Every structure is written in structure tokens, then in C-alpha cells.
Amino acid sequence: MPSNILTRKPFWQLMLLNIRPFFREPATLFWTFGFPIFMALLLVQAFSGEKPMAEVNVVVIEQEKIDADWYQAIEKDKKVSILTIEDAALIARINAHFAEPTSEVSPGEGLSSILSSHGDVLILTPSGLFSTRNSHEQAIAFSHVMALQDQARKPYLDGVIDLQGFRYIDWLIPGIIVLQIIGIGITSISNGLVSDRQQGFFKRLKLSPFSRLDYVIGIVFARVFLLIFQLVALFATFYFLFGYQPLGDWLSILTVLLLGSIVLCLIGVLVGARSQKVEVATGISNLLYFPLMFLSGIYFDTSNFPQTIQNIVQWLPSTAFLDAFRLTANQGASLAEVSVQVQTLAGFTVVLLVMIYFLFDWGDEK
Numbered sequence: 341m342p343s344n345i346l347t348r349k350p351f352w353q354l355m356l357l358n359i360r361p362f363f364r365e366p367a368t369l370f371w372t373f374g375f376p377i378f379m380a381l382l383l384v385q386a387f388s389g390e391k392p393m394a395e396v397n398v399v400v401i402e403q404e405k406i407d408a409d410w411y412q413a414i415e416k417d418k419k420v421s422i423l424t425i426e427d428a429a430l431i432a433r434i435n436a437h438f439a440e441p442t443s444e445v446s447p448g449e450g451l452s453s454i455l456s457s458h459g460d461v462l463i464l465t466p467s468g469l470f471s472t473r474n475s476h477e478q479a480i481a482f483s484h485v486m487a488l489q490d491q492a493r494k495p496y497l498d499g500v501i502d503l504q505g506f507r508y509i510d511w512l513i514p515g516i517i518v519l520q521i522i523g524i525g526i527t528s529i530s531n532g533l534v535s536d537r538q539q540g541f542f543k544r545l546k547l548s549p550f551s552r553l554d555y556v557i558g559i560v561f562a563r564v565f566l567l568i569f570q571l572v573a574l575f576a577t578f579y580f581l582f583g584y585q586p587l588g589d590w591l592s593i594l595t596v597l598l599l600g601s602i603v604l605c606l607i608g609v610l611v612g613a614r615s616q617k618v619e620v621a622t623g624i625s626n627l628l629y630f631p632l633m634f635l636s637g638i639y640f641d642t643s644n645f646p647q648t649i650q651n652i653v654q655w656l657p658s659t660a661f662l663d664a665f666r667l668t669a670n671q672g673a674s675l676a677e678v679s680v681q682v683q684t685l686a687g688f689t690v691v692l693l694v695m696i697y698f699l700f701d702w703g704d705e706k
Contacts, residue, residue, distance in 0.1 A: 355558040359565060377573055383516050384509070384582065396420045396481040397461040405466035413488040414464070420485065423461070505587045505670040513584050514665045515638035517574055518600065521567060522632055522658060525604030526611060529563055530621040533612030542702045556696060560605040567601055586669040593668045595675060599685040600661030606692040607657070613700040632658045660684040 400422055403411060414420050460478055462485060463470040469485060471478045504510070536542065545555060578584040586593055607628065615621040635642070635649070636658040642650055653659050664681035667673035675682060 355562045355565065359562045377520075377570070377577060379520075381577065381581070383519070384512060384578070394477065394481075396484060397423060398485060399423045399425060399461050399463045401425060401463065401465045406464060407489070410489045411464075413491055414485060417488060420488075504585070505672075509582050510584060510670050511666065512639075513578050513582070514669055515636075515662060517571065518636070518658060518662045518665060519633060519638050520570060520574065521597075521601050521604055521661075522629060524563060524567060524570070525601060526608040526628055527622070527625040529559060529605055529608030530612035530615065530625050531618050532559065533609065534615050534618050534621045537612075537616065537701070545702075552700070552702060556609060556693075556700075560602060560609065563605050563608075564598065564601050571597065588668040588670075588672040589674075592673070592675050592678075593665070596661070596664045596668050596678065596682070596685075599682060599689070600657075600665065603657045603661065603685050603688045603692065606689060606696065609696055610692055610699070613696055616701075632656065635659070636662050638662065655684075657685060657688045660688075 396419055398414060398420055400406065400411070401424075403424060415422060460473050460475070460481075462478070462481060463472065464485070469482065471482050545552070575584075575586075608625070611624045611628070612621050615624065634640075635645075635653045636656055637653070642653050642659065645653065660681040664673075664678040664685070667678050667681075668675075
């Protein structure tokens with residue numbers, strides 16, 4: 341006589357037990373799938389693009405003495421607006437300023453009128469090109485006008501090339517996906533465990549054919565199963581809206597996603613292992629969520645951090661997960677090439693399982 345399916349496959353039953361509520365409640369579906377996707381789109385829009393260069397206002401003094409080819413190139417450029425004034429005295433004051441850098445330059449009536457109307461400008465004189473403010477925008481404008489001088493002498497194509505896999509959007513999207521996994525893996529699981537504990541589920545578990553290991557594995561893989569739907573929706577959305585398409589082989593990408601998701605879900609289990617109230621679990625989840633979000637390189641490259649911070653964040657599971665994901669998805673790296681990150685995730689899996697085994701409160705002591 342075949343054994344009962346609950347005895348043979350308890351893990352699957354516990355997995356289904358954690359999955360069914362998500363599909364029974366429309367609100368749960370929205371907050372689990374719809375809202376994270378909506379937030380992901382907002383984050384991509386907020387961080388994915390650089391501000392386009394504003395119109396460059398160039399004040400030209402004594403145009404007839406300026407290199408004709410350069411001036412013609414500036415005049416033809418659609419991003420540059422030329423403003424002409426006749427003020428030989430201003431040129432003398434500018435030259436005196438560079439001879440004696442401590443002196444300030446009086447703009448004079450003509451330039452003052454232009455500055456009041458146009459704000460930051462570049463000043464082009466026979467002596468050279470000058471900025472009026474030490475700012476990032478002025479540096480970009482200055483470089484643009486200086487490039488026109490080289491282009492006038494030897495015409496060349498000038499523009500931004502989108503290299504697939506190396507665009508900023510390609511770098512950002514894996515981080516946004518990992519951020520969604522951190523949220524559903526840590527917060528959702530920890531709160532669910534506390535709810536089960538408050539309802540006495542663990543005490544009833546003793547009377548069932550389920551083992552405690554079945555419960556832990558079941559709740560982790562239930563969230564991983566739900567993440568599949570969310571990831572499919574995210575990948576499809578990013579493909580149609582931003583043209584994002586992973587370059588690596590899907591086996592390597594999915595292996596990294598599976599390992600990383602399991603580790604983050606196990607962190608959620610550990611958070612809820614002994615928490616008795618949802619408020620406590622939520623507080624601990626937030627305490628982990630925000631450092632992982634800002635220190636793992638989701639929005640900013642970790643190479644820009646101080647060396648001391650870099651030495652710490654390289655050991656975070658989310659950093660290993662995100663680095664491996666970016667390398668496999670954007671640069672086509674194989675699993676062998678991300679073996680360090682994969683081993684880090686595998687090591688965290690073992691450590692977290694051991695900690696959960698010894699720390700989980702099953703209600704035995706009560």
C-alpha cells in the first residue's frame with residue numbers, strides 16, 4: 341500500500357501551505373508582486389539617467405580676433421548660444437586677473453546684464469576660453485566648447501555610444517532586482533514566522549508528520565517559488581521599457597539567483613527565529629534591510645567607498661550575490677568566473693542553517 345503523500349512529501353505540502361494565501365487574496369498579490377515592480381520602475385527612472393547638458397551660453401568678445409574655424413564650429417553647434425559684447429577693458433581685466441590671481445574681475449555693465457539674464461556663461465576672448473563658476477555643469481560646458489576647437493581642425497564624430505551590458509541602466513537593474521529579493525526574503529518571511537508562532541502553529545507541528553527541517557525548507561522555497569513570478573515580471577518589464585537583456589547564459593544566471601535568494605530568505609528565517617512580536621521582527625528586518633541596500637552597491641559602486649568600508653562590504657551576502665549577478669548577466673561570466681561569490685553564498689547558506697537549527701524557537705520551552 342503506497343504511503344500517504346504527507347509522509348512522503350511533507351516539504352511540498354508545507355511549501356503549498358505558504359504559497360496558497362498569496363493567490364487567494366488580491367491585496368496580497370498586489371503588495372507582493374505589483375507594488376515591488378512599481379517601486380523598481382520608480383527607482384530605475386530616478387537613478388538610470390544623467391541630466392542632459394543644458395544650453396551653453398558663450399559670451400564672445402572681439403570675435404574678429406578669435407580663430408575663425410573654431411568660432412564657426414561654435415556658431416553651428418545647436419547646443420551653444422552665442423552672446424556678443426564689445427568690451428576691450430574686460431579682456432584687460434581678465435588678463436590682469438591671471439597675472440595676479442588674487443584679484444577679482446569686475447564684470448562691467450555689458451557682462452553684468454548678460455549674467456542677470458542667463459546665469460552661468462563661458463567667456464571666449466582672443467586670449468582663451470574662461471568659466472565664470474567652478475561647477476560640474478560649467479566643466480561639462482567648457483569641455484564641450486573646447487572639443488569643438490579640435491573638431492574644427494579635424495572633423496570627427498562626437499556622441500555617446502551605448503555598449504550593451506555596460507550602460508548604467510544595465511548596471512542598475514540587477515541591483516534593483518536584488519533589492520526586491522532582499523525585501524521579500526527578509527521582511528516577508530520574518531513576519532510570517534512570527535505570525536505562525538503567535539497562532540501556535542509550531543506546537544501543532546509536533547503532532548503532524550512534518551519535521552522542523554521540512555518547515556524551514558518549505559517556507560524558504562515557497563518564497564523562492566513566488567520570486568520566480570516576480571522576476572519574470574521584472575525581466576519582461578525591463579526588457580520592453582529599457583531594452584535590458586542579460587548577455588550571459590541563463591543557467592548561470594538562474595543558479596546565482598537561486599543561491600542568492602536562498603541566502604536572503606534564510607536571513608529572514610533567522611530574523612524570525614526567536615522574535616515573538618511582528619514589531620520586533622519588522623524592526624530587525626529594517627535594521628538589516630537599509631545597510632544591505634546602501635552598502636551592497638545597489639545604487640553606488642562600492643569601489644567609491646573608503647577602503648575600510650570596502651573591506652567590510654565585500655563579505656556581505658548581498659554584495660556577493662549582486663556582484664555575481666552583474667557579472668553573469670551583464671558580462672556573460674560563467675559560474676567558474678564567479679566561483680568566489682558562489683562559494684561565499686554557499687558558505688552563508690551552511691552557517692545560516694546551523695544558526696537557525698540552534699536558535700529557532702519552536703515553543704518547546706513553554
